[in-house]
Each structure stands twice: as structure tokens, then as C-alpha cells.
Amino acid sequence: MRILVSIDDTDDLESRGTGELASLIAADIETNGWGKSSFVTRHQLLVHPDIPYTSHNSAMCFAAEICADALDEVIAHASSFLARESAAGSDPGLCVAAVDGLAAPDEIMAFGRRAKESVITKEEAYAAARRLGVHLSEHGGTGQGVIGALAGAGLRLGGNDGRLKGAIPLGHPGGVISVADLSRREDVDAVRTLDGLPLDGNEMVRVGEKVKTVMLEGKAVLLVSAAAAADGPAWQTCPRQQLKRY
Amino acid sequence: MEQMEAGLPEFPSGTEDWLTAARVAALCAEFRPDVEEEQVADEAGSCYNCRYRRWSVDSITCCKRQRPG
Numbered sequence A: 001m002r003i004l005v006s007i008d009d010t011d012d013l014e015s016r017g018t019g020e021l022a023s024l025i026a027a028d029i030e031t032n033g034w035g036k037s038s039f040v041t042r043h044q045l046l047v048h049p050d051i052p053y054t055s056h057n058s059a060m061c062f063a064a065e066i067c068a069d070a071l072d073e074v075i076a077h078a079s080s081f082l083a084r085e086s087a088a089g090s091d092p093g094l095c096v097a098a099v100d101g102l103a104a105p106d107e108i109m110a111f112g113r114r115a116k117e118s119v120i121t122k123e124e125a126y127a128a129a130r131r132l133g134v135h136l137s138e139h140g141g142t143g144q145g146v147i148g149a150l151a152g153a154g155l156r157l158g159g160n161d162g163r164l165k166g167a168i169p170l171g172h173p174g175g176v177i178s179v180a181d182l183s184r185r186e187d188v189d190a191v192r193t194l195d196g197l198p199l200d201g202n203e204m205v206r207v208g209e210k211v212k213t214v215m216l217e218g219k220a221v222l223l224v225s226a227a228a229a230a231d232g233p234a235w236q237t238c239p240r241q242q243l244k245r246y
Numbered sequence B: 001m002e003q004m005e006a007g008l009p010e011f012p013s014g015t016e017d018w019l020t021a022a023r024v025a026a027l028c029a030e031f032r033p034d035v036e037e038e039q040v041a042d043e044a045g046s047c048y049n050c051r052y053r054r055w056s057v058d059s060i061t062c063c064k065r066q067r068p069g
Helices: A018-031 A068-085 A105-115 A122-132 A145-158 A179-184 B018-026
Strands: A002-008 A035-044 A058-066 A093-098 A135-138 A176-178 A190-193 A204-206 A214-216 A219-226 A235-237 B053-055 B060-062
Touching: A002 A018, A002 A068, A002 A145, A018 A035, A018 A058, A018 A068, A035 A145, A058 A068, A058 A145, A068 A093, A068 A135, A093 A145, A105 A122, A105 A145, A122 A135, A122 A145, A135 A145, A176 A179, A179 A190, A179 A204
Parallel strands: A190 A219, A204 A235
Antiparallel strands: A002 A058, A002 A093, A035 A058, A093 A135, A176 A204, A214 A219, A219 A235, B053 B060
């Protein structure tokens, strides 16, 4: 069965990031033989004076294919992990959603979109989770992280939000690689322009610093922009500043 | 910029003044890079990439002044 595991509000200014904790839970799923985990995505939620957050208000989510009878173990493990590993004073929340069993996929996706635009209460999040049939739990502090955790699952399910955790190792900046070679990589599902257009495999791309992918149409997409230099390849990987809005 | 350089917490240039954010960070003894997934500036040393910045609606705030000690 396919599940989404989403966490939020686990860190403080000095602790490990929420993304690292998500990666560790993802790795534990594989180590324990429960299934295979996918990449972690970061989802930006609303920044607003009425919302408590450490520094950026983002949720982290990953998908996993697990044995159906391992679901309870995964939830128990992630719960105890967050209770143990989250920073003191943080407000961690956990959402585990079995995708095939979702009562209303549109509703969890709408919840995610709403969390990027509106202030949402914990009570609303728990009520939505009950309607949707997803696991939602808090593991310390105020438990405020349940809102972002549920939102992160909805945004990941929608497939058109967020940046993937980690950089794509493409060698030294300044190198040149074809779109075909980029597309053959396991960590790149597609190469698109910033306007969303696909490129022919023979198009060439100059590699920049810290190359990252974003999630579009459920895929890990490497975005490129028109190259600044008149000579050389027509395209370049997008600098991080251009990916900030994802 | 002057406010931040003088030690006051708010960065007055908004969320996308990349050059100023890099220049201020280069002069800041407290700068520490945030985790990779939370970095948005191309310059590694940038207030926008610092683990002690806190995003607000219009800018960032420096949390160094809120730390004990």
C-alpha cells in the first residue's frame, strides 16, 4: 500500500531540521523491512503573525510503499521517533495517510492549499483527519504541528508543490549536460523550462551551483532557464533564488 | 540594512534583496547556514540562508537577539 508520511514543527534554532528527521523515518521504514521510501519534499505553508513557527513554517513529507500489515508499526515507530527526537520546546505533529484508503482525496489536497493561504486551527485539522480517515497525532508541546503535517500530506498528494530535499549531484558547476542524460538519472523524472515546457533530449544545459528539483505533476522536475551567456548551451539549471516560490 | 548591521533584528530590504543579504551575512559573526532544504539564496553566506533568520510576511527577522546569553 502507498502511504504518505508528513511531519512538522519538530525543530528549534539549534536542532536538526525537520527534513532530516523525515529522512531518518524514511530510512527506518526500509531498514525494518516495512517497505520502500521515496524522496522527501518540503512544503511552504503560510507565514502569518498568528501562526507559531520556528523560522520558516514548512512541512516535510515522503511517500512509501509498505506491506499493508506494517501500517500500525510504521505509525507507532514514527510517533515514538518524533516524541524522542524532536527538539525540546517544539510542537511536533505526524500525519500518515494511506493513499488508497482516503475517503476524500480532494479534501486533503484542498486542506494543503488552504494552509498556504489561511490560518487553520488544530481542531480543524483533527476534524478533517477524522473525515478523511488518516492518522494525525501530536508528540510534544502544543502539538500545533498537526496542522502542517496534514497540510504537507495534502500538498504532496496534489503533486504540484514543494522542493525536493537535497541537491542533485551533477559535478562541477560550469559543466554541460544534455537533457537526455539528465532525464536518465534516477533523481530526475523530467526536465522542464520555468514556463513548464518540456525540452528535446538533445538540448544542452549548463550546470549551476546546488541543483535542485521541484515537485510538479507528482514528478521530480529539474527546471531550467534560458542561459545568461550568449555563447554555449541555450539553457542553465535554475539558481536557488528562482526556486524559492516552489 | 543599517538596522540589521547595527544589531537590530529586522532586515528592512524585504525578502529578495540578495546582494544586501550576502553583504550583511559576510560581516556577521553569528551567521550559521541553515539546513540545505531551507536555503534559498545562491550565495552560501546570506542572511536568507542563516538558521537564525525567521521569515515574516514582508522580510526576515534576526533571532540572535532572542537567544539566551
